[in-house]
Structures are given as C-alpha cells and as structure tokens.
Amino acid sequence: MKLSIYTLTFLFAGIFLMPFQTEAQEKKTLFIILDGIQRELLIKNPTPNMDEIISEGGYFPAHVGGAKGGYSETPTISAVGYNSLLTGVWVNKHNVKGNSIRRPNYNYWTIFRHFKENYPNKTTAVYSTWLDNRTKLVGENLEATGHLQLDYHFDGLEVDTLGYPHDDKSEYIKKIDQEVAAYAAKDISRKAPDLTWVYLQYTDDMGHRFGASPEMDLAIQEADRQVGLIWSAIKEREKEFDEDWMIAITTDHGRGEGGFHHGGQSDEERATWIISNQSFNEIASNIPGIVDLFPTIANYMHIEIPKNQAMEVDGVSLWGEAYASHLKGTLNGNLLNLNWKDYGSGEKAKIWVTPTNQFRYGNSDLYRLLGETDLAKETVELDLKMKYDNLKVVLELPEGFINVWLKNQE
Template sequence: MHRIYSLTVLFLCFFLTAFQARAQEKKTLFIILDGIQRELLIKNPTPNMDDIISEGGYFPAYVGGAKGGYSETPTISAVGYNSLLTGVWVNKHNVKGNSIRQPNYNYWTIFRHFKENYPNKTTAVYSTWLDNRTKLIGENLEATGNFQLDYHFDGLEVDTLGYPHDDESDYIKRIDQEVAAYAAEDVREKAPDLTWVYLQYTDDMGHRFGASPEMDLGIQEADRQVGMIWDAIQEREKKFDEEWLIVITTDHGRGEGGFHHGGQSDEERATWIISNKAFNEIASQTPGIVDIFPTMATYMGLTIPKNHAMEVDGVSLLGEAYASHLTGTLSGTELKLNWKSYGNGETGRVWVTSTNQFRYGNSDLYRMLGEVNLEDESANFDIKVPQNNVKVVLELPTGFINVWVKNTD
C-alpha cells in the first residue's frame, strides 16, 4: 500500500513538473511598422499598442549607429531591418541600401542563432516585402547554411495581377491587411516560436504625403493590424499557458515635413520601441535598434557563440543591467575607455584585438588587458604596441559590449 502511495506521489510530482515546464514555454514575436516617426506615433490614437504598453512600456530609441563614427548607418529601411536582425550596424552587416547587394552573412540573424539553439522549434516571417526573407534572412542560401523558415507568407507585392500597383499605394494597404490577418491566424493556430511581422503601408504614406491626415490614418490602420496579432497572442497565453514577448518598432524616423529619410538628422534617427515586458535601466538611456537582438536572445535563453557575441553592438534590455555605451580613445599606446554603469559592484574584463577577421568568417586574436570595476565607469591601459585601430570588448558578467577605436597619433 505504501509503495502504491509513493508511486502515486512520484507520478503527480512528475506530472506537475512537466506541466510547469510546458507553462514556462516562451515565444517571441517582433513587428516592424515601417517609417513611423516618433511624434506621429505619440499624436495618434493607438489603443492596441497602448494596451501592450500598459503591460510593459514605450521607449524612445534610435537608428543610424554612431553619428559621425565608424558605425554610422544610413537611416534606410532594409539597413534598419538588418541591424535589428543581426544586432550590428552597417559597418558589419554590410546592407547599405534597399538593393541589399552584398549582405555579410557571417553576422548571423536572430533566426539562425535560434535554430542553432532549438532545431526543433519553429520560425516564421509574415512580410509585405519578399526580400526580407530571401535576401536579409537569406533563406536557402549556402552563405546562411541553407537556413529554412518553418512558415512564411510574403511575395504578394510581386503579384501585379492580383495586386495591381497604383499611385496611392492602396495595393500595399491591402497586402498589409492580408499579411497581418495571416500572421494572426498562424499565431492562433500554429504559434511559431520566433516570428517576424513586417508591414509597409505607413512608409508609403510618409513618402507620398509627409506628416498628413493620410499618414495619421495609416498609423491608425497599423495599430488595428497590431491589435489582430496581439489578440491572437493573448488568446494563446490564456488557452495554452504560453508566455510571449512582443516587440514593436520602426526602422527610421523622417526628415523635415515627414517625407524622406536616409540621413543623420536627429529627426531621421529618432525611433521608438514598444514591448509587453518591462525593460531594465538601459532602456532609459535611449536604446538602439541593435539592442532588440540581444533582448530577444536573453528572453529565449539563446547561447550565442563567444566570437559572435563579442561582435554584437547591442545590449539586452532584459535581465540584469551591468554596463552600456562603451567609448574609447587611443593615443599612441594609451587606451582610455569609458562606459555607463548601472551600479551593481561587478567586475568586467577588457579584451583587445587589432584584427578584423570575423567579417571574413575567421577568428580574431584577442588578448586580455585586465579586469575593471564596472562602477568606475572608466579605465586606462597601455596596449604596448602602437596600432592604427583596435577593437575593444568589455566582457560583462553576462554578455559583451564593444567599440572600435582609431589611433589619434
């Protein structure tokens, strides 16, 4: 009798453990709403995004890399998408415009890292632009290890019979509506583990009409489409005890009058991030679009190989905040570093290399300069041998931050 009782207790414990493990299953979905400048998003009624914000937050953000620096990045759509996908700026991922001529696939997308970690989990892209899947993610290309998505819905814009192109971009509006509806249904029925939704119509309205009633209506329609997907996520969470991270952002701001973008004006660089999760202190320092990659990686528990992690330009907005905003100067052999600390009394290690072989698919040879107290927010080192440029990596208790430094002598 005692043996039967013990077996029953063991079975119940096993069942509860298995249920709790399933209940903790995490899924991530990110949305890019193209070309919505910060002030117009705030101005317009967006009840669905407001609902998401109420669970997490709204954060002013930026694109464009280091203005005037080595990582300065054009505020152009595909460039911004790829900075999100790879967590690095244009000097690394090499997507310089919407033609996407020579992406450097040595900087892996979040999708490829996800599949390396979880080969049996599912990925999906729902997009109003086919090139997001075929060129940026690089599906089925030798250079991306023949990466394959599990689900996708895109390419409607090349069907000129079904979606005849018109001067008012109504066909893009129709495609956005279908993409959002399809994504919402797949979330509800298939629940991919990592999903990207891309909607374009707002960018078209900005280019055609600038800051205008037409743009306002485009933003409000985008919010309605977000609402369809958000409703599906909430339904999944209630029915299947799943936990979802949703991140919504835009790829660039807009210049004077709300028409154009591509340059480095404050207006073109100004973006925003919305999430249903509360972010850490780094989010108060105006995060970059490159911070979304490590944020999702943290949430999903991805293990990023060290040589890849040392290249990532962003920092996670989830989890413990240690340091961010690493900068440096080099004069002769004297290296001076500064960073923003978040006051946790931890130490870090400083690594340096004068090579840049990662971009060619090879490894860089690093040497450790020493340990630092992160609360000091600065450190000086003698690199011994003069170099024209050095890549400096500050290793944190979890993760890395990096900066390229040019010799001023």
C-alpha cells in the same frame, strides 16, 4: 499613444547571454517592424492596441544610425535598419547599405539562424509585405546561411501584379499589409511559431507621399488595428495554452523635415521607438538602439550565442539584469581611454582588444586580455605599451559583451 514608461582557444566556446532557468511556461517572441513612423506622430495618434501593450511593459524612445560620425555610422534606410535588428550589428559589419541588399555579410548571423542552431525542432515564421526580408536578409535556403529554413511564411504579394495591381496611391500596399497582418494573426492563433517577424510597409509609403499629414495619421491608426489582430492572437494563446510571449514593436527609421524622407543622420531621421509588453531593464531608459533587440530576444528565448559571435554584437540586452552599456573610447598613441554607463551591479568586466577584423571574413580574431576593471568606475585608462592604428575593444560583462571600434588619433 500614452507616454508612460513602465519603466585564443576560447573563441568557439558557447555561452548563454542569460543563465538558463527551468520554467513552466513556454517562451515565444514576436517582433513587428512598422515602417517609417516618426516618434512624434506615433505619440500624437490614437493607438489603443499599442497602448494596451505599453500598459503591460513600456514605451521607449530609441535610435537607429549607429555612432553618428563614427566607424559604425549607418544609413537610416529601411533594409539597413531591418538587418541591424536581425543581426544585432551596424552596417560596418552586416554590410547591407541600402534597399538593394547587394552583399549582406552572412558571417553575422541573424537571430533566426542562431535560434534554429539552438532549437532545430522549434518553429520560426516571417509574415512580410516585402519578399526580400525573407529571401535576402534572413537568407532562407542560401548556402551562405547554411541553407536556413523557416517553418512558416507569408510574403511576396507585392510581386503579384495581377492579384495586387500597383497604383500610384499605394492602395495595393495597404491591402497587402491588411492580408499579412490577418494571416499572421491566424497562424499565431493556430500554430504559435516560437520566433516570428511581422513587417508592415504602408506607413512608410504614406510618409514618402504625403509627409506628416492626415494620410500618415490614418496609416498609423490602421497599423495599430493590424497590431491589434496579432496582439489578440497572442493574448488568446497565453490564456488557452499558458504560453509566455514577448512582443516587441519598433520602426526602422525616423523622417526628415516635413516627414517625407530619410537616409541621413539628422536627429529626426535617427529618432525611433520601441514598444513591448515586457518590463525592460534600465538600459531601455537610455535611448536604446535597434541593435539592442537582438540580444534582448536572445536573452528572453535562452539562445546560446558562440562567444566569438557574441563579442561582435553591437547591442546589449534590454531584458534581464543590466550591467553596462554605451561603451565609448579614444585611442591616442599607446593610451587607451574607455568609458561606459554602469547600472550598479557592483561587478567587474574583462577588457579584450584586437587590432584585426578577421571575423568579417569568416575567420577568428586573436584577442589580447588587458585585465579587469570595476564597472562602477565607468572609466579606465590603459597603457597598451605599443601603438595600434585601429583597435576593437570588448568588455566581457558577467553576462554578455559590449564593444567599440577605435581609430588612433595620433
């Protein structure tokens, strides 16, 4: 792995996270989750295919787990991380708290649902070593997701215990990963879905069984070979059909001491990474979160997000112009203090607040506009003239939003 970094009536109005531009090339996006690969082992191992992708775009240290100790603190568990990518929000919103996926809050739409709402005639695909990714997280054909339909999928092999008999060394998962990657590469080469998710599991199994070990090293190298199949199909499509692809590769969590387990909030468990063939903006150099991939894909693919939904997104786009990120704040009595990271745009942002959280129930929140602030100041103090126990604060940027939930400390 190379360590180079190439480096309120308005609520239902539609917005573009990025202004639409007429382009000759058709844009397509594919994202891959390689389960449970800690940052240091990815860097240590030879990964020539991912290195080639990095050479076209970049490698970025990233994180999962939400705000440590805060309202959005999120378990570093697999399905929880997948859903944070799919929805662009942390667990306090999407409500997937573990791998059982008991009660997802489908009011927080996945990137697939937004994409199909915008482009019903374009195609989507999921190729996965875990069936629940499509049936529960994406929620295909569920009433709660508007009976969302994907165009292509290849998954569920793990429930075929006759064709793939389970063994205590996870060789069946290794075989399934290989078949999923090969099938995905073949479909990409022939059908080129417009928005695709590939999920591969074997690395996580090796981590749980052997920790940081030669077995885990070999699993990472095998995952790179599988990425290479998909990357070759993308390059072929770009060459033969003049398409413009974004590939984004990440992992869902790090690992604790010894590289065995995860789920907690240690720095090692929260530490992840993102790789892409696209040149990301300055925000990507400030330890982005897995939630940032949702708005990144939305910007790249020109997906229109309704304003009331965009105000809930916890991530910020890594593609396109950077305005602000890392919104934090305190609420003490009537006083609201906010701070953020500015990226030199010279623009202003509107400040919206609401004490309610009706969106989670499928309703709308009534926001109060407090005014505007210069992003370059990176801080503002406001007298609210009244006390709120809890407050959702949203900065409306020239393109997109950033938000934070605050609890009154008085």
